[in-house]
Amino acid sequence: MERELLLTGVGGQGVQLAAQVIGRAAAIDGRSVMVFGLYSGMMRGGSSDSTVVVADGPIQAPPIVSHSWSAIVMHHKYWAPMVPKLRPGAVVLLNSSLFEGDIDRQALQVFDVPVTDMAADLGNPMGAAMVMLGAYAGVTGLVRVEAAVQGMRESLPPYRQQHAAANERAIRAGAQAVEQLATPAWETAGADA
Amino acid sequence: MERELLLTGVGGQGVQLAAQVIGRAAAIDGRSVMVFGLYSGMMRGGSSDSTVVVADGPIQAPPIVSHSWSAIVMHHKYWAPMVPKLRPGAVVLLNSSLFEGDIDRQALQVFDVPVTDMAADLGNPMGAAMVMLGAYAGVTGLVRVEAAVQGMRESLPPYRQQHAAANERAIRAGAQAVEQLATPAWETAGADA
Amino acid sequence: MTRRLMEGSEAMAEAAVASGCRFFAGYPMTPFTELLEHLARRLPEVGGVCINAESELEAVGMAWGALATGARAATGSTGQGLSLMQESFSEITLAELPLVVFNMARGQSDYFQATRGGGHGDYRHIVLAPMDIAEAVELTQLAFHLADRWRNPVLVYGDYLLAHTAEAVDVSPMTFAPLPPKDWAVDGSLGGTSRSRTVSSLGVGKVNRPGGGIPAHFEAVVPKQAAITAEEVRVETGFLDDAQHVVVAFGTPAKFVRYVVGQLRAEGVHVGFVRPISLWPFPYEAVAAAAEGVRSVMVFEINGGQMVDDVRIGVQGKAPVVSIGGISTDGSGFGVGPLLDVEVIRGRVEAVVSGQEVPA
């Protein structure tokens, strides 16, 4: 089974790191994984999208997916082109601190999480994406929260390790703020969990 | 009618200039002309070959000729590959001051002119090629001697004009040292002469 | 080495290290940058050298020097940076040095540059185009081997997608047939012995052992290229047996095409594919065989129409050749544009199969 996740935000919001962390977490959970990040130019306020595919067998799909099982929306600016790619009933986590615009709450299972505010409250204003990925793990079970924490630590370059503790708090806060779906991503928590 | 001349020597002997001068002289004489020079690298002692084609109508031949009516041999070093291109009976002027080796005096009409020595005697040791081209004009009548003198003046760049007088003496000395062929290049001396 | 989530750039860097590459020089440029970053970190760990060259011109020159000593060495960039290296590329080929070049292309519009030689002269690089990370790990190692085998540069043709996609991969060293010793390399030891060596693109040796000279040196290119053409064609084909239509594609887009062809076959459409893995030498014979008796040969490439020339040469008029790709880029000019989408490709293939116009 292949589970897709699309992430969108603006440069600087941490979308690429979040995608990486989920990918590493899935690998830690023993699954096949493919992560593809697409961002314009450098770390400036342009678009920042990413795709994650996690599977319990080898992945057949090419790294750009046409249909997705879920989405994380850190900002609405580059969200529109993503909408048609979501399968009916797809799980969407919205950054409700910033999100503006319409979303079809009938067709999609939408979860509003005010991650920018939560991150600010945690004293880690740049940690919104970490809160979000904690929430995503909590809602979908696509990766285990513990795997996400470990994946985050492995994803930080040496010169950013000082942020690890704050990020861990952010991930756990996100996970605690939500409830798991009735039908999560997998039957079991993790292939080797 | 197309008349070909092949010239060969070593770099620094003035072969390219001599070919140029003959070309300009032929143009002065009102004929069609094509001159092609081939020399290795720069003015260092490598090969220095040139081809001149003069015609009384438009030239059909490409600039590298397979068969030649005449040749000027300033040095024997790069002479061998030229031999098979000479038509039977071709007119060959040899720099007898330096030439070493064999030449088929049966098949070719050979004229020995000690142009290096003559140039030295004239106090113009670098003028051997000019002596030779005077001799060539004298023997073949392919260009008029007066046209050759004028062509030489036009061929010198401004910063070499100081050599014009000495070169003129060299050309005339060459012409005087030889006798014209019984059957020169053309019936008339020059198209507009 | 155990499986680890690595982006393509990192996996290729690891594969280079596993191949014994010990010198790299490069200059950052999207999407090549990460390959350089990984090698800058990894090579010193294994006793190698990675220089952050001051420009692409310097990078390729440094690699040239390292190669001349017999080391396995590489450089890379993307289209523009490789354009700057063209003079060196052709001359390194003439000098018969085993350079490996990573072209992390911004799309596929450098096909001509890669296969026809953007530089002057008659040189050709062997060009290997992986479709995904696993294959990139293999072809990178093969590249170092072939470069040494033929004393000819090999270019690995990746792209943005390959560089920036991460998968859990395992880079283990491959084994190849043994290679002759690099007795042509200079190590400085033969000065004053009358047997000193020259590494040169000019075909010149020493006066006491002049070699064949420039004409012979240049002419030696022709038989060498013929030998490579005879031995190094690599291609994957699928579903050709009873195909009425064939799609030709290379690199990461070929992975999309293969997926689409698989889907269509499952639905009973008689379509097959040819995926050139070596772009030079190009699999003309495979294309010719595939073209036999089909109704169309489609070419899907992300550019204005380049590989289509090679496909036409292969097809030799046996079937209509139809371009179904095109220039496609994101707003930044180096990312991935709208054509790289399974649905879009499927739509184009179906249009040709059903005899309609290809949608723009």
Next chain:
Amino acid sequence: MTRRLMEGSEAMAEAAVASGCRFFAGYPMTPFTELLEHLARRLPEVGGVCINAESELEAVGMAWGALATGARAATGSTGQGLSLMQESFSEITLAELPLVVFNMARGQSDYFQATRGGGHGDYRHIVLAPMDIAEAVELTQLAFHLADRWRNPVLVYGDYLLAHTAEAVDVSPMTFAPLPPKDWAVDGSLGGTSRSRTVSSLGVGKVNRPGGGIPAHFEAVVPKQAAITAEEVRVETGFLDDAQHVVVAFGTPAKFVRYVVGQLRAEGVHVGFVRPISLWPFPYEAVAAAAEGVRSVMVFEINGGQMVDDVRIGVQGKAPVVSIGGISTDGSGFGVGPLLDVEVIRGRVEAVVSGQEVPA
């Protein structure tokens, strides 16, 4: 201007001046050097500028700047120097600047570089290959016209023989259809007006007039190339009517081929020739027509086999395509080798006609 003995380089320089070229920058390299020398002398005389650029990279950059102001400007070199300019060439094409490039090639082995674009991306230069000085004078003038007409670079493909052969020639200015004004050029006058201009290869305008953006800019390449292909093919053919064999050749070697074909025809051999004058766009249709019903299509080119690809694309399998050229150079590497000889070419054509092996 009256007839005067001029070498090809000088004649081309005069033709450039007659075309209104007022800027040139170049760096010496055999056999391009003399063209630079003549322009260094002539341009200041007519109020133009010729810069002895410090390298080819600088030369092409300077030409770029001059072109951006709307001036007619050119640069040039030979193979290696042009390799260095490849990055600029492709981007100047994307910037739609009317550059003229003189490629005084060391042979014909830069055919790929010239016609496929040695640089990155989908660019194409219009390539015009004169066979002698008189034609070079015309094609040089045409080059400046076409560059402006299409806002696309044009490369004039000369060689050692063309550069160094002297003939008595007459350079008179030609007239062409009128051209649109260069309202895209910058002159510095529109700063602060909200209508300021941008000359860029990146497809970007100003925020208030952004244009189509990078994707649209890149995609515009395709229809433009199609239009040039439709209108600018130039070719000479001869003796095709009842030909059983056809020889394809371009540039100065084509003059030899034409001479040989003329000789053979006079002797009753059924052979004709096709001489592409524009190498891009290539005269595929003329080649296709010539290939109809013949026994062989020979390709004579002085390289390892490059134009033969285009001939194959044109012939589409209708007749066997036989290479009868090859790499041929003198000892210096940039002069003229043994294949450029009427007897040698004749021998090769006769061999094919009589069904024998082509002599090596």
Next chain:
Amino acid sequence: MTTVLTRGTVTIDVEGCKGCELCIPACPPRVLTMSAEVNGLGFRYPQLHAGCTGCRACLDMCPDFVFEVYKYDTPVELEVEQ
């Protein structure tokens, strides 16, 4: 409650701010502080307090061009919370 003689003032385009804080130390009288709230892009932004001199340093140091600087025709007294 005291007041401060204030010769200048600024306007701040809060939505243009990227929260870099370069304006804060640049202000000689130190009358700028960062907000607790964030703007639409999620950035904190500067707020002005009494005592601005209209010196322009904030304008010169803001990479996002959010400031306009004014001088009162007559200086005003503004309140400062102690």
Next chain:
Amino acid sequence: MTTVLTRGTVTIDVEGCKGCELCIPACPPRVLTMSAEVNGLGFRYPQLHAGCTGCRACLDMCPDFVFEVYKYDTPVELEVEQ
């Protein structure tokens, strides 16, 4: 006829000479002069006269490596034409 005490001498590879004349002024005692005759390539070449010191300057200045320089074990007297 007089003689000069001559400490050194040279050999000259006449056929290697390209007639540049750089050796002539380089020789401190000025004992080199150019020939009137030419060699096989048509160049005039240097000739040695009495008085060489074996100083090596000609060797150092000849681009065509035609000189070898020697010192006599015992200086010799050589004739000079007046």
Next chain:
Amino acid sequence: MTAERSIVPTGSPPASAHRVAELTPDLLLTEEHQMCPGCGEPLALRVLLDTLSQLGVAQRTVAVMGIGCYTSFSGTMDLDLVQALHGRAPSVATGVKRMLPDRVVFTMQGDGDMVNEGLQEVVHTAARGESVTAVLLNNGVFGETGGHMTATSVIGQRTKNTLEGRDAEYHGHPIRIGDLLATLDGSAYVARGSVHNAGAVARTKRMVRRAFESQLRGEGFSFVEILTMCPTGWFVPTAEGPGYMDDTLGQVHTMGELKARPGGGPSDHASGALAPEARPGGGPSDHASGALAPEARPGGGPEGGVGR
């Protein structure tokens, strides 16, 4: 502390007050840009555009842009403009100037563009004495590609591909490009400024003005290097950018005028370029204008910079 004071409304201009300076440079088509928070390049841009505006040459100016983060300014600068390739702006500017000798021509380049990829271009253009002004935004990194070492990165500087810091043995030494260009006969005016505080911005503006004045007098090549913050590439918080610059790049690439043609004396030393009231009052650092020594200091090393 300030935090406790009451907040003054800043939404709209107050009544009975006048603006002390133009809102933004009037040669900008928009104030928006996509540079990172805390980037120094927009500050340098403003300095440049303000100067062109004040000199009144905007309608006879051609800009030639390099490739780096600043490239995005090409869409917002209201100037006739030619986009060059990475490193190649000086040659392009040469071509423009030779065809339009009475126009003001300048390049905007980064350290990666000018001192790495295009070092040869700028040195030759300077040696040629080409009458153009080159403006260098020097942040000691390739900002655009993610913060890698450039030829101006200082010893010990940590960059994306020198994670242990630039090591002279392995990575070599930084080039002080301004000092190098000042040694060439063709350069007429060479100075190095910075935008790391308001005083530096003001001094830099005077340098830029003097560079263009030199071009207008036809003296030869003029050059202003501006040190700019790149918190992203330096991996430091935005607020620490200026201090980090001062401690690292600023110690090697010291600020000051490095060369000026005797003829081109202290044009506007006392005022002119900068209206007096626009000067930062008791700003965080000095603005001792005496440091702008009017005479040439070719090859001037670290000793002669403006006090920071």
Next chain:
Amino acid sequence: MTAERSIVPTGSPPASAHRVAELTPDLLLTEEHQMCPGCGEPLALRVLLDTLSQLGVAQRTVAVMGIGCYTSFSGTMDLDLVQALHGRAPSVATGVKRMLPDRVVFTMQGDGDMVNEGLQEVVHTAARGESVTAVLLNNGVFGETGGHMTATSVIGQRTKNTLEGRDAEYHGHPIRIGDLLATLDGSAYVARGSVHNAGAVARTKRMVRRAFESQLRGEGFSFVEILTMCPTGWFVPTAEGPGYMDDTLGQVHTMGELKARPGGGPSDHASGALAPEARPGGGPSDHASGALAPEARPGGGPEGGVGR
């Protein structure tokens, strides 16, 4: 006059005499070459090869050659050798040295190669402090292609494409490359010599030796510029070459040591490199060795050269 003296036979070595120096450099495979009459490049070649021979490093040396007339030496030098492209030798040498750090690596380049086409290469290599020695044969022209202006041609110099002489306004100013390289932190030894007379040859030989000694000590980049005659490119008779050089190039590119690391003191000041008897006796010019100041003179301008 000398012409009247009787001629001494010079066909073969005399009896009872000993050779004062090696016949030709022992690292030459042949004495023949195709350089023009009066060319200075073979003189520089001999200086270089003699030095390598005397230092005893020939069997651990790699030469990297540029493209110019001197390129033809690659066939006659008995050294392991890599032929680089025009301008690119310093990068190639870098690659060689990094892979063979204990070998002696040098480049031989001309002014066209190094100061035109490859200026960036040599400056970056010097800044990088790469432990290689670059030898420049500076004749102020592209000899190989026919005598055109280079970036070192001096003002007023007539060349093939500056027929009226190099004009600073139109063609720019020459680059004094040695002076420029001396300003870089990565360069350890920089000197400029010449071969226009026997004294200059001897002094140049000491410079070359000191440069290689610096490399052997691992101090960084070392550089020797050698002014060489090119009568062909200068359009002067061969015999006038040395005088012409002295009057033109020599006035701008003044001879002397421009930089030396304090540690690398006066190695062989008194002798060693040059056996005393090999010194030109009362040669045409001085050989005051004091001019080889051992201490660093970065940026040293015209004032500090060796007397010519």
